[in-house]
Amino acid sequence: xxxxxxxxxxxxxxxxxxxxxxxxxxxxxxxxxxxxxxxxxxxxxxxxxxxxxxxxxxxxxxxxxxxxxxxxxxxxxxxxxxxxxxxxxxxxxxxxxxxxxxxxxxxxxxxxxxxxxxxxxxxxx
Amino acid sequence: xxxxxxxxxxxxxxxxxxxxxxxxxxxxxxxxxxxxxxxxxxxxxxxxxxxxxxxxxxxxxxxxxxxxxxxxxxxxxxxxxxxxxxxxxxxxxxxxxxxxxxxxxxxxxxxxxxxxxxxxxxxxxxxxxxxxxxxxxxxxxxxxxxxxxxxxxxxxxxxxxxxxxxxxxxxxxxxxxxxxxxxxxxxxxxxxxxxxxxxxxxxxxxxxxxxxxxxxxxxxxxxxxxxxxxxxxxxxxxxxxxxxxxxxxxxxxxxxxxxxxxxxxxxxxxxxxxxxxxxxxxxxxxxxxxxxxxxxxxxxxxxxxxxxxxxxxxxxxxxxxxxxxxxxxxxxxxxxxxxxxxxxxxxxxxxxxxxxxxxxxxxxxxxxxxxxxxxxxxxxxxxxxxxxxxxxxxxxxxxxxxxxxxxxxxxxxxxxxxxxxxxxxxxxxxxxxxxxxxxxxxxxxxxxxxxxxxxxxxxxxxxxxxxxxxxxxxxxxxxxxxxxxxxxxxxxxxxxxxxxxxxxxxxxxxxxxxxxxxxxxxxxxxxxxxxxxxxxxxxxxxxxxxxxxxxxxxxxxxxxxxxxxxxxxxxxxxxxxxxxxxxxxxxxxxxxxxxxxxxxxxxx
Numbered sequence: 001x002x003x004x005x006x007x008x009x010x011x012x013x014x015x016x017x018x019x020x021x022x023x024x025x026x027x028x029x030x031x032x033x034x035x036x037x038x039x040x041x042x043x044x045x046x047x048x049x050x051x052x053x054x055x056x057x058x059x060x061x062x063x064x065x066x067x068x069x070x071x072x073x074x075x076x077x078x079x080x081x082x083x084x085x086x087x088x089x090x091x092x093x094x095x096x097x098x099x100x101x102x103x104x105x106x107x108x109x110x111x112x113x114x115x116x117x118x119x120x121x122x123x124x125x
Numbered sequence: 126x127x128x129x130x131x132x133x134x135x136x137x138x139x140x141x142x143x144x145x146x147x148x149x150x151x152x153x154x155x156x157x158x159x160x161x162x163x164x165x166x167x168x169x170x171x172x173x174x175x176x177x178x179x180x181x182x183x184x185x186x187x188x189x190x191x192x193x194x195x196x197x198x199x200x201x202x203x204x205x206x207x208x209x210x211x212x213x214x215x216x217x218x219x220x221x222x223x224x225x226x227x228x229x230x231x232x233x234x235x236x237x238x239x240x241x242x243x244x245x246x247x248x249x250x251x252x253x254x255x256x257x258x259x260x261x262x263x264x265x266x267x268x269x270x271x272x273x274x275x276x277x278x279x280x281x282x283x284x285x286x287x288x289x290x291x292x293x294x295x296x297x298x299x300x301x302x303x304x305x306x307x308x309x310x311x312x313x314x315x316x317x318x319x320x321x322x323x324x325x326x327x328x329x330x331x332x333x334x335x336x337x338x339x340x341x342x343x344x345x346x347x348x349x350x351x352x353x354x355x356x357x358x359x360x361x362x363x364x365x366x367x368x369x370x371x372x373x374x375x376x377x378x379x380x381x382x383x384x385x386x387x388x389x390x391x392x393x394x395x396x397x398x399x400x401x402x403x404x405x406x407x408x409x410x411x412x413x414x415x416x417x418x419x420x421x422x423x424x425x426x427x428x429x430x431x432x433x434x435x436x437x438x439x440x441x442x443x444x445x446x447x448x449x450x451x452x453x454x455x456x457x458x459x460x461x462x463x464x465x466x467x468x469x470x471x472x473x474x475x476x477x478x479x480x481x482x483x484x485x486x487x488x489x490x491x492x493x494x495x496x497x498x499x500x501x502x503x504x505x506x507x508x509x510x511x512x513x514x515x516x517x518x519x520x521x522x523x524x525x526x527x528x529x530x531x532x533x534x535x536x537x538x539x540x541x542x543x544x545x546x547x548x549x550x551x552x553x554x555x556x557x558x559x560x561x562x563x564x565x566x567x568x569x570x571x572x573x574x575x576x577x578x579x580x581x582x583x584x585x586x587x588x589x590x591x592x593x594x595x596x597x598x599x600x601x602x603x604x605x606x607x608x609x610x611x612x613x614x615x616x617x618x619x620x621x622x623x624x625x626x627x628x629x630x631x632x633x634x635x636x637x638x639x640x641x642x643x644x645x646x647x648x649x650x651x652x653x654x655x656x657x658x659x660x661x662x663x664x665x666x667x668x669x670x671x672x673x674x675x676x677x678x679x680x681x682x683x684x685x686x687x688x689x690x691x692x693x694x695x696x697x698x699x700x701x702x703x704x705x706x707x708x709x710x711x712x713x714x715x716x717x718x719x720x721x722x723x724x725x726x727x728x729x
Contacts (some may be wrong), residue, residue, distance in 0.1 A: 010687065011519055013548050017526040020541075024534060055455070055515060057687040084518035085511075106518040107525035111533055 002028040004045065005123055008038040008052035008064065009082070018051060018082075021110035025118065035059025039067055046073050047118050054083035065098045076097075078120040082108060135327040136320030140313050155302055174282050175245055182266045182278060182356060198224040198231070204280065211261050212280040215268065216501060223276050235279075238263060248396050252284075266302045300615035322347055322354040339369070365406060366566045388504040405486065405669070406433050408615030410455075411486065420472060422493045424465065433491060437476060449478055455489075456480050461495070473500045505677075512678045516559050516692050520552035524544040527552075562694040566677060569701050576619035576705045583613035583655075587648065589624055594631040603638055607646040616655060616728035618706055626699040630659040633696070636689050638663035638719070652727075657724040666714040674712060 005027045009015035015031045022029045032038035043073040054061035062079050068074045084106040102116050146672040182202050188196050205213040214225040222230045240253030250264045263281040267274050279581035325347045348681035412429050420426050427436050438446045448459040458476040477492045527545045568574040598605040634644045638661045647658040664685045673679045678693040703710045708726025
């Protein structure tokens with residue numbers, strides 16, 4: 001059964017291409033335009049991995065992450081953060097506090113994100 | 126001068142000299158008294174001897190007539206004791222002793238004494254010194270009987286020595302010497318007291334004599350004992366007045382004093398009028414000086430004598446001012462930023478403290494500066510960098526992601542390829558526009574954004590605008606109406622920039638108006654004024670955001686606006702271009718019903 005991935009990004013074009021790449025890799029994907037919609041979607045369906053942008057209206061990626069951790073079934077769910085702000089330096093802290101598995105700095109390579117997601121899911125399985 | 130003791134002081138020297146001369150005088154007098162007494166005693170001895178000699182002669186002559194030589198020896202012996210004489214003798218005309226107080230010599234030949242000869246009337250004498258060194262006077266009287274001399278009386282009396290006289294006089298010494306000495310001593314005491322004011326004055330004058338020529342003269346008054354000290358005090362006061370009184374100073378001194386006092390008052394004025402707060406505190410932290418700015422920066426009057434810390438941290442929360450409050454760091458410079466909550470707006474103050482150690486000021490100098498604007502500018506800059514990073518990275522991310530996907534994925538159908546290329550194309554356009562806007566904003570910031578006014582046909586200008594916006598309107602099925610005036614004369618304005626402003630306004634209208642909405646462009650030309658309205662039936666602007674839409678990088682927090690791409694630079698640039706044409710741009714909007722942007726510019 002295909003793994004389910006949730007892509008959260010207010011930049012629809014970027015969400016579209018990330019979704020395209022993950023689809024091609026055999027994932028079952030869904031997109032959300034902001035954190036609130038993402039939380040709603042996560043409650044309706046159990047996703048295996050969440051790929052989220054950091055800078056979004058309403059909820060930031062990090063805020064979304066801490067909200068997700070409160071939901072049942074998402075305590076250990078791998079989360080990948082896409083950011084335009086160079087948060088990769090803070091990855092150790094983010095990993096420690098929120099369990100964020102990886103940070104990709106924009107502009108990023110969709111193929112690299114797909115590889116990271118595949119690695120994470122293999123590790124978790 | 127016999128000796129010089131300058132450190133003794135004039136009055137003491139006077140007393141010392143007085144004592145010296147007095148003691149010499151007393152000694153001289155004492156010697157004089159001794160000598161006079163000796164002489165008087167001597168004369169008295171001679172007189173008494175002479176008068177006794179007369180009596181003795183008469184007695185001897187009578188005895189000789191009565192009884193011959195028999196009783197003469199006993200009379201001579203008696204006379205020796207009466208005279209207290211050295212000896213007493215009678216010599217015969219043949220030169221032999223007829224009688225002698227020392228009977229051994231009777232019958233022996235008389236020995237003549239060597240010495241100076243004396244004479245008192247019929248009495249002769251000789252003054253001689255015996256073997257023992259004592260001086261004697263020998264008196265000689267011829268003894269007569271019946272008109273014939275029968276012998277010669279010789280009586281030798283010792284002269285009193287000087288030592289004898291001294292021991293005689295010494296008994297009078299307590300009265301004769303000690304009393305004058307006591308009087309002299311009393312005189313010295315009185316003299317010392319009388320000259321005591323001179324002592325202090327003489328010290329000052331001596332000190333004055335040692336000063337260099339140019340040194341300023343500083344004299345002090347002395348306690349008033351008499352008119353002398355009073356007179357000195359008058360001199361001191363007169364000199365002080367002379368030095369203080371500018372009329373008596375040299376031109377140079379007056380100029381110097383005037384310059385320095387003017388400079389001081391200038392410095393005080395400058396310090397008072399500094400926009401930055403300056404305060405000085407003493408070693409205990411109490412304020413000794415504050416300028417006006419301190420009160421306005423802290424928002425309350427700061428009186429001198431109070432503690433600076435109290436004003437800097439009126440509340441209990443002292444975490445911000447911790448470096449300023451730590452008593453262990455009081456001797457070091459410290460800087461911190463304090464947030465003050467004012468009635469109208471919050472302020473950020475930068476407070477720096479610098480210890481000062483010089484002879485005139487000991488304590489700390491505090492500087493207070495309002496850095497609210499600087500903080501705001503820093504916040505704007507951070508926000509700008511944030512926005513710029515986001516605006517550059519977002520299209521770049523899209524371009525990279527789509528390009529990479531197209532390169533790496535083999536199974537992309539033609540439709541998808543076309544869609545991806547369109548996205549890349551529009552992202553590149555967006556990036557290019559952002560860079561253009563950024564450059565324009567940069568020019569605007571530096572004041573180098575210029576407009577190039579030229580004659581433009583209004584009809585042609587509007588035509589170009591419509592050409593650019595029509596496709597966007599059609600894409601969203603927006604009913605676009607352009608209400609243009611019948612007469613469209615030539616106007617003078619910067620064509621390219623003005624077109625960009627109108628395209629921006631119409632583009633915004635199209636962007637934020639839902640599909641099927643309505644956008645109207647209304648142009649009115651009235652004499653020398655051109656008014657352009659851009660009206661839409663879009664999402665509108667919330668009342669609290671209306672005033673901010675022309676700010677750089679401002680973007681509404683409305684999610685319907687956030688979902689569209691935008692840099693927050695377009696309206697800010699439009700506003701600047703209109704302003705440079707001497708016009709103004711205004712906006713009226715009702716949330717969820719639509720907005721109307723109005724440009725009014727003078728045209729020639």
